[in-house]
Amino acid sequence: MNTTPGSPVASDRPRILTGDTPTGRLHLGHYVGSLERRLALQETHDCFFIIANVHAFTTRATQFDEIRSDVLEIVRDYLAVGIDPQRSTIFLQSEVPAIAELTFFFSMLLGYGRVMKNPTIKDEIRIKNLGDTYPFGFLLYAVGQTADILTFRPEAVPVGEDQVPHIEMTREVARRFNQVFCGVSDQVADEDHLDKGGLFPVPRADVGRVARLVGTDGTNKMSKSLNNAIFLSDTAKQVQKKVNKLYTGRQSPTDPGDPNNVLFQYHDAFNPDTARVAEMRELYAAGGIGDGDVKKELGAAINTLLEPMRQRRAEYEGQDDRVLDILRDGTARANAVAEETLHRAKQAMKVDLGPRSLKFQ
């Protein structure tokens, strides 16, 4: 593979695309829902990771300074987790113009009613208390996400469960584009679209080990925006403090406890000592162990997972220029793929005037 900074990555590995919105730092939900999967796929696939800063403006347009610093924090989180910028491409959405162009074209392939029926959009409006005050761009982001993905023509998208409706919409756009502009029959199976002349693969959602990690409120999905997250960059003390505050409603250590409450959901997700978890679960249900002990072991298990990340993260603390260079190199590589997709899409739609050449940085 060619790893010269800024040059296109020549790889015949199958491609994946996924990413994060810079609305805060990454948390344990991201780890089990998507990041862990990305680490594994980095060994076998050509990985593209988008930092979706344009989407962050849908809910935080006035907080542009924070969006900027969250972009850097998320790159640091990626590096801390073990994403290797020599092998994987980390890039900034706003600096890949082909994505915005494809968003406009794709918005013609999806009905307004179809977008509004997307349950993730409805959930986000409810959970984030957006009422009817959200900007038009908030709805457009759902279409934009289909372009984020298809621009890179990936075979799969590693995501948490909440994103599956977005991937379903993306699959619809891919099918529709291939049928309308590439002459693929509507009888063709999803996996045969490329062989039958389609431009876009019909990508599948690759849902992580824990599809939906609950937040520290014990109710909602752990989310950057809901103040219910344990962040990958939290200190050991902060982690234990958040764990200690988890509410179980149990009055005394001798009360029979719910062995599937948030404490045990987290133990299942983060404690590799499954025999000990099974033992604690039994004791807990019988009123033989207190919340305090279960929380202490949980905090320790999470900190064991996070400690190597803290150490890797420390190498990039205060190194904004180095982090930005990684993002610049990745964005240049992403643009090489994106421009090729856009050119081919425009040819299919008969709107092109021949290849174009934009100069990036």
Ligand code: ATP
């Ligand atoms: P926001 O509150 O801004 O929506 P978020 O915490 O939901 O932030 P996203 O950037 O929307 O994070 O999601 C990034 C990826 O992480 C997506 O693939 C999403 O499905 C996954 N993910 C986010 N939260 C969880 C969770 N609690 N459990 C499993 N996967 C998750």
Ligand code: MG
């Ligand atoms: Mg989200």
